[in-house]
Amino acid sequence: xxxxxxxxxxxxxxxxxxxxxxxxxxxxxxxxxxxxxxxxxxxxxxxxxxxxxxxxxxxxxxxxxxxxxxxxxxxxxxxxxxxxxxxxxxxxxxxxxxxxxxxxxxxxxxxxxxxxxxxxxxxxxxxxxxxxxxxxxxxxxxxxxxxxxxxxxxxxxxxxxxxxxxxxxxxxxxxxxxxxxxxxxxxxxxxxxxxxxxxxxxxxxxxxxxxxxxxxxxxxxxxxxxxxxxxxxxxxxxxxxxxxxxxxxxxxxxxxxxxxxxxxxxxxxxxxxxxxxxxxxxxxxxxxxxxxxxxxxxxxxxxxxxxxxxxxxxxxxxxxxxxxxxxxxxxxxxxxxxxxxxxxxxxxxxxxxxxxxxxxxxxxxxxxxxxxxxxxxxxxxxxxxxxxxxxxxxxxxxxxxxxxxxxxxxxxxxxxxxxxxxxxxxxxxxxxxxxxxxxxxxxxxxxxxxxxxxxxxxxxxxxxxxxxxxxxxxxxxxxxxxxxxxxxxxxxxxxxxxxxxxxxxxxxxxxxxxxxxxxxxxxxxxxxxxxxxxxxxxxxxxxxxxxxxxxxxxxxxxxxxxxxxxxxxxxxxxxxxxxxxxxxxxxxxxxxxxxxxxxxxxxxxxxxxxxxxxxxxxxxxxxxxxxxxxxxxxxxxxxxxxxxxxxxxxxxxxxxxxxxxxxxxxxxxxxxxxxxxxxxxxxxxxxxx
Amino acid sequence: xxxxxxxxxxxxxxxxxxxxxxxxxxxxxxxxxxxxxxxxxxxxxxxxxxxxxxxxxxxxxxxxxxxxxxxxxxxxxxxxxxxxxxxxxxxxxxxxxxxxxxxxxxxxxxxxxxxxxxxxxxxxxxxxxxxxxxxxxxxxxxxxxxxxxxxxxxxxxxxxxxxxxxxxxxxxxxxxxxxxxxx
Numbered sequence: 001x002x003x004x005x006x007x008x009x010x011x012x013x014x015x016x017x018x019x020x021x022x023x024x025x026x027x028x029x030x031x032x033x034x035x036x037x038x039x040x041x042x043x044x045x046x047x048x049x050x051x052x053x054x055x056x057x058x059x060x061x062x063x064x065x066x067x068x069x070x071x072x073x074x075x076x077x078x079x080x081x082x083x084x085x086x087x088x089x090x091x092x093x094x095x096x097x098x099x100x101x102x103x104x105x106x107x108x109x110x111x112x113x114x115x116x117x118x119x120x121x122x123x124x125x126x127x128x129x130x131x132x133x134x135x136x137x138x139x140x141x142x143x144x145x146x147x148x149x150x151x152x153x154x155x156x157x158x159x160x161x162x163x164x165x166x167x168x169x170x171x172x173x174x175x176x177x178x179x180x181x182x183x184x185x186x187x188x189x190x191x192x193x194x195x196x197x198x199x200x201x202x203x204x205x206x207x208x209x210x211x212x213x214x215x216x217x218x219x220x221x222x223x224x225x226x227x228x229x230x231x232x233x234x235x236x237x238x239x240x241x242x243x244x245x246x247x248x249x250x251x252x253x254x255x256x257x258x259x260x261x262x263x264x265x266x267x268x269x270x271x272x273x274x275x276x277x278x279x280x281x282x283x284x285x286x287x288x289x290x291x292x293x294x295x296x297x298x299x300x301x302x303x304x305x306x307x308x309x310x311x312x313x314x315x316x317x318x319x320x321x322x323x324x325x326x327x328x329x330x331x332x333x334x335x336x337x338x339x340x341x342x343x344x345x346x347x348x349x350x351x352x353x354x355x356x357x358x359x360x361x362x363x364x365x366x367x368x369x370x371x372x373x374x375x376x377x378x379x380x381x382x383x384x385x386x387x388x389x390x391x392x393x394x395x396x397x398x399x400x401x402x403x404x405x406x407x408x409x410x411x412x413x414x415x416x417x418x419x420x421x422x423x424x425x426x427x428x429x430x431x432x433x434x435x436x437x438x439x440x441x442x443x444x445x446x447x448x449x450x451x452x453x454x455x456x457x458x459x460x461x462x463x464x465x466x467x468x469x470x471x472x473x474x475x476x477x478x479x480x481x482x483x484x485x486x487x488x489x490x491x492x493x494x495x496x497x498x499x500x501x502x503x504x505x506x507x508x509x510x511x512x513x514x515x516x517x518x519x520x521x522x523x524x525x526x527x528x529x530x531x532x533x534x535x536x537x538x539x540x541x542x543x544x545x546x547x548x549x550x551x552x553x554x555x556x557x558x559x560x561x562x563x564x565x566x567x568x569x570x571x572x573x574x575x576x577x578x579x580x581x582x583x584x585x586x587x588x589x590x591x592x593x594x595x596x597x598x599x600x601x602x603x604x605x606x607x608x609x610x611x612x613x614x615x616x617x618x619x620x621x622x623x624x625x626x627x628x629x630x631x632x633x634x635x636x637x638x639x640x641x642x643x644x645x646x647x648x649x650x651x652x653x654x655x656x657x658x659x660x661x662x663x664x665x666x667x668x669x670x671x672x673x674x675x676x677x678x679x680x681x682x683x684x685x686x687x688x689x
Numbered sequence: 690x691x692x693x694x695x696x697x698x699x700x701x702x703x704x705x706x707x708x709x710x711x712x713x714x715x716x717x718x719x720x721x722x723x724x725x726x727x728x729x730x731x732x733x734x735x736x737x738x739x740x741x742x743x744x745x746x747x748x749x750x751x752x753x754x755x756x757x758x759x760x761x762x763x764x765x766x767x768x769x770x771x772x773x774x775x776x777x778x779x780x781x782x783x784x785x786x787x788x789x790x791x792x793x794x795x796x797x798x799x800x801x802x803x804x805x806x807x808x809x810x811x812x813x814x815x816x817x818x819x820x821x822x823x824x825x826x827x828x829x830x831x832x833x834x835x836x837x838x839x840x841x842x843x844x845x846x847x848x849x850x851x852x853x854x855x856x857x858x859x860x861x862x863x864x865x866x867x868x869x870x871x872x
Contacts, residue, residue, distance in 0.1 A: 061711070061719035062755055069723065070850045073825045074716045077747070204790065234794050284794075285772050329775045332739060332768035379769055382756035438754060470712035 075470075078515045079559050081175070088443055088463030088475040089181040089194075090115075090508040090522045092555070096201065099170050101565070101596040101607035103633030103648030103682065107145070107162040110176045111196065115520075116553045116571035117178065118590055118613055119162075120659050122674055123251075123270065124299045124315065126163035127662065129585060131180070132526060132549025132575030133193040136585050136619050136662035142192040142483060144183060148200055148280075148289060150323040151187065154345035155367040155395045156487045158190050164274045165295035165317045169224055169242050171212065171686075172278055174201045180522070182481030182504045184459035188391070188427050188449045192481045192502045192528075200280060200289070203238045204230030208642070208688035212242075217680035218270075220246035238280040246272045251300050255671040256309045266300040266310045273297075285327040292320040301674065303663060304351070306361075311352035320344040335377040342370045358404035358412045367487070369395040383435040387445070394424040398487040421487040425451045431461075441465040449482075454499060457482050471512040479504050493532060498543035501529040517558040525550040533578050545578030549586070563605075564597040582617055585660035589614030589626065598637050607633040618660045620672045627657040642688040647681075654679040716827045717820060718751035721783055721807060724818065725760040727847035730780065731803045731840050738763040738780050743770045745785025745809065773798060784808045784816075792816070803840045813855060817841065821852075828852040 061069070081093045092114045094104075104110050108126035112119040117130040128140045145152045145160035152167060153160045161167065176198050183191030206228025214222040224242035231237075248270025257264035274295035281288050299313040307313055325339040349363040375389035398421035404412045431445025443463040450456040463477035481504070485497035506524040513519065531545035551573030558566045571590040575583040591612035598605050614626045630653060635646040658673035721740060730738075738760050742749040749769035756767045768779070773794060776782055782804055784795065789811045796815055799806065806816040813819045817839065819830045829850075834857040836843055848854050 059711075060754075061715060062722055062758065064719070066723045066727065066846065066850065069716070069719055070826065070828075072711055072716065074713050074822070074827050075710050076822055076825075077713045230790070234791065285774070327772055329770050329772045332741070332766070332770070332775050332778055335771045377771075382753050382767065435750070435753060469710075470715065 076515050078512050078518065079561070080512070080516070080518050080557060081559075087179045087181070087183075087195075088461075088465055088477045088508070089179055089506060090475075090510060090520045090553070090555075092178040092180075094176045096174050096205075098565075098594075098596075099173060099176075100635055100646060101605055101633065102594060102609050103607065103631065103635075103646055103650075103684075104170055105682065106164060106170065107166050107168070107173075107176065107196070107198065110170070111162060111178070112611065113592055113594060113609060114178050115555045115569035115592060116180070116551070116573070116590055118587065118611075120585060120662065121163070121676070122303070122659075122662050123301055124297065124303055125159075125161075125165065128160070128162060130571075130590075131193055131524065131551060131573060132528075132547070132583055132586055134585060135577075135583065136660055138662075142190060143194055143196065144187055144191045145196045145198065146187075147198045147291065147321075148287070148323065149325065149339065150289075150321055150341050150343075152319070152321070152343075153190065154319065155343065155369045156345065156347075156365050156398055156400065158483070158486045160196070161293075161295075161317065161319060162196075164244055164272055165293065165297075165319070167276070167291040167293050167319055167321070168198065168200065168278065169226075169240060169276055171210075171224065171226060172200050172238065172240055174199045174205070181477065181506050181524070182459075182461070182479045182502060184449075184481035185431065185445045185447050185461035185479060186429070188429075188447055188459065189425070189451075189482065189484045192483055192500075200278075201228065201238065202230065202282070203228035203236040203280070206238060210686055210688050212684065212686045214682065214684045216246070216682035217677075218246060218249050220244070220272075220682075233283075235281070235283040238278070240276070240278045242276045244272070244274045244276075248272060248298070248300070249677075252675075253301065253309070255669045256302070262310045269298045269310070269312055270300040271296075271298045286325070287327075288322075288324045290320070290322045292318070294318040301661075301663075305663075306353040306355070308352045308354055313351040314349065316346075316348040318344070318346045333379045335379070337373075337375045339373040339375075340370070341373075342368075344368050353404070355404070358406055358415065360405035360407075360409075361402065362405065363402045364399075365401065366397065366399045367395065368397040369393065385433040386430070387432070388428075388430040390429070391427045392424070393427075395487075396422055396424075398422060400487060400491050419487075419491050421490055423451050423453055423484075425449055425484075439467045439469075441467075443477075449484075451484055454484055457499065473508075473510045475506075475508040475510075477504075477506050477508075479506075489532075493541050496532070496541050496543065498530055498532075500531055500543065503527045503529070516560055517556070520553075520555040520557075522553045523551075524553075531578055547576050547578050547580075547583070549573060549575035549583070551575075562598075564595070566595045568593045581621075584617045584619055584621070585662075587614035587616040587626070591628075602637055605635050605637045607635070609633075616660060618672045619663075620667075620670070622670070622672060624658055624660065624673055627655060629653075629655055629657070639688065644686045644688075646684045648683075650680045650682070651676075651678055712751075713822065713827065714745070714747035715751045717745075717748045717783070717809070718755065720820065720827060720829065721748075721752065721781060722755045722758070722765075724781060724805065724807065724847070725765065727844045728805060728836075729842040729844065730761060733780075733803070735780075736763065737766045739766050739768055739778055740781045740783075741768040741770050741776065741779035742783045743773070743776070743785065743791075744788030745783070748783060748785065776804070777802060779804050781805045781807060784811070786810060799839075801838050801840070805836070805839065805841055823852065830855065833857065 081095055094110050108119045111117050111128055120127045128134055133142050139157050139159035140162055141158045179195040181194055183195045210226045212224040222244040226240035228238045250265055250267045253264045276293045278291045296316045302309040303313055322342045327337045329335050345367045347365040351361050352359055353361045371393035373391040378386040401418045404415040427449040429447035434442045446458055446460040448456055448458050459480050461479035466474045481502050483500045489497045504526045508522045510520045527548045529546050530543040532541045532543055533545040535542050553571040555569035569592045575586040577583040594609045596607035610630045612628045615623055617623055629651055631650045632652050633648040636644055658675050661672055661674045752767045755765055758765050776798055786809050792815050807818045808816045809820050813830050813832050817832055817835045821828050830853045831851045832855045
């Protein structure tokens with residue numbers, strides 16, 4: 001039996017005093033914000049536990065007799081959603097119930113509600129931005145979007161598809177985690193800004209054959225059928241198929257308001273359609289899952305320099321994948337996760353161009369890849385979690401092609417360009433989480449990636465995590481990430497195509513005020529290196545550009561027992577481009593406010609979301625004013641005879657607003673922004689059989 | 690503004706470092722450690738005592754401080770599991786809420802071998818000990834039928850502190866009366 005101990009509770013003032021001292025030193029001196037992270041790191045270092053701190057501070061519960069333990073009051077674990085990813089950054093989480101409560105329809109909607117992130121749409125794709133990333137023309141790149149561990153970006157453009165061209169219907173999503181900060185230490189290539197981790201639902205949570213129909217403004221309709229079940233023996237199945245069809249709108253573009261270009265109206269060329277399929281089977285540690293999406297969109301803007309306004313410009317993107325993984329423990333101390341994946345991407349684009357002899361242009365791109373990943377986590381030592389593994393990825397087919405066509409539809413063979421690329425990458429990684437004290441952890445890791453066409457590269461990360469008590473976590477990290485030139489870069493930049501790098505420093509503080517409320521604060525700095533820039537202004541590109549961005553984000557979230565949930569955040573960012581000027585399409589301020597509550601009578605739940613997108617610069621360095629938008633959603637709180645419904649209004653106050661256009665579509669007109677939709681409506685009905 | 694924020698942050702650290710309350714997962718870990726002492730374990734050929742945690746990282750982390758302590762002269766080894774594969778090696782298996790759907794599988798894997806299954810809430814008939822929170826106290830129910838099937842003998846001290854004890858043949862766990870009526 002444990003022996004009784006003195007019930008004296010003693011404090012550990014060591015760290016607090018130093019922290020206060022550090023804070024005072026800082027406030028007493030005039031300092032720029034640059035040494036900020038250094039000081040924070042110093043604060044952490046000064047907080048390093050000493051032998052005495054350990055002896056006096058920790059109450060040893062093992063020495064308290066059981067008779068006394070059972071009398072002790074405990075503080076229940078937080079009701080707030082816990083992160084799955086073990087990452088030294090401030091993870092933001094959106095769950096299936098948030099998705100429903102706020103009427104999200106795409107991953108882009110989910111991302112747009114997250115701290116410090118924003119979406120720019122150009123009626124072609126939705127692009128993501130944040131922390132100085134997301135320059136116009138950069139497809140949703142330099143970010144990882146994972147579905148159950150599968151990296152979804154295509155292997156030609158490294159683009160992540162987050163709109164209707166994305167792989168998943170949101171009804172199949174259990175949660176979305178945004179892990180800010182670089183992730184090359186874990187994922188290698190391309191994880192520069194952060195990781196979006198999508199976890200799909202289990203069949204058991206669906207537990208029905210679900211029929212769903214949706215209707216929205218501008219003649220948008222979606223039908224979906226999903227089936228989910230968990231069987232007696234533990235096997236779990238999800239199957240789903242859906243189809244989406246939207247007629248779109250007639251749109252007015254002031255830049256083309258001339259009689260020759262239909263008075264600036266693009267009529268009947270805003271349609272969008274997609275088809276999606278998804279299946280997942282899991283049994284014990286085995287998960288086999290596959291998804292496919294084919295999206296066709298007509299682009300109503302004049303999306304490239306040579307295309308002709310108010311003519312059909314169609315794009316077709318297809319993405320598919322197969323991911324099979326097996327997780328198990330080998331004995332008590334070794335966890336193993338093995339994974340095989342296969343990916344497919346195909347793009348086809350048709351457009352009318354400003355050329356009399358060959359007025360039609362076509363682009364056809366296709367890529368396929370597969371890979372194997374074997375990861376272990378060793379827990380042989382009580383205070384270490386040692387992660388190690390290796391990955392092999394083979395981008396065996398990367399095909400890019402473009403050609404012009406004569407008016408009669410025959411190809412101009414001389415114009416045809418066909419390029420084939422390939423790459424295989426071998427990577428090894430290792431990381432150790434060392435719990436060197438009850439309240440302190442040190443996470444050190446590195447990943448080495450060697451691609452067949454590039455020199456090997458190390459991506460290190462070191463993080464120090466301090467939990468002064470179970471409600472508070474402080475994390476300081478330094479990491480490096482990189483991005484290999486993709487097939488499109490290799491085609492465009494030729495031999496000049498080089499890897500790009502980023503070095504990131506981040507400090508995170510998280511504090512649970514009680515079990516229902518949490519505050520999160522983070523300060524970061526990213527330094528990017530070897531970005532491609534046009535050295536002469538004549539298309540002579542070289543990887544010599546450097547830039548930096550830094551910022552601060554604050555978030556408050558709460559989940560009360562009466563069903564009210566609230567999340568509110570503010571982000572301040574200062575991002576520079578390679579010339580040292582304010583970066584384009586990078587607002588200095590971003591604000592998010594979301595509240596959802598059951599309405600009296602408990603029949604309905606309302607979800608209100610407001611987003612503030614601060615002033616930002618267009619490609620021609622014109623300033624677009626900040627805009628606040630509100631969305632309102634009503635859902636039935638409980639299923640009624642298997643029926644669930646929701647109704648959403650987007651842009652509730654019908655604000656007229658513009659976003660930065662990712663292309664300079666009418667140079668010299670002074671009009672280089674894109675007008676977005678006014679108020680729109682959307683309803684969804686689900687029937688569980 | 691940055692400077693003020695920093696000072697605020699520093700204060701926050703110092704305040705936070707001084708707080709001393711017992712969290713749910715620290716207490717769960719302490720209970721599990723005590724359970725190791727509050728049962729008579731059958732003779733086993735293993736040199737160590739295996740205390741396994743499945744599906745609740747916080748409890749696993751809190752248990753680390755009990756690593757290498759001793760019970761019945763054996764060294765306690767903490768194992769944080771990710772799957773059901775090695776559960777037959779466990780002397781105590783703690784199953785967090787997230788892993789409760791796997792309980793039938795756990796039962797059939799363990800059969801009648803001497804492993805004490807402890808869950809957070811869940812289904813008492815299927816486990817040896819079930820934890821719960823009541824009036825800000827961590828409480829537990831004991832299922833003697835399951836314990837006996839596994840060849841584990843609960844010490845009287847344990848039963849004395851249990852919220853309820855379920856005995857063989859009983860359909861429902863009956864809470865013990867708080868005090869006896871009458872004189």
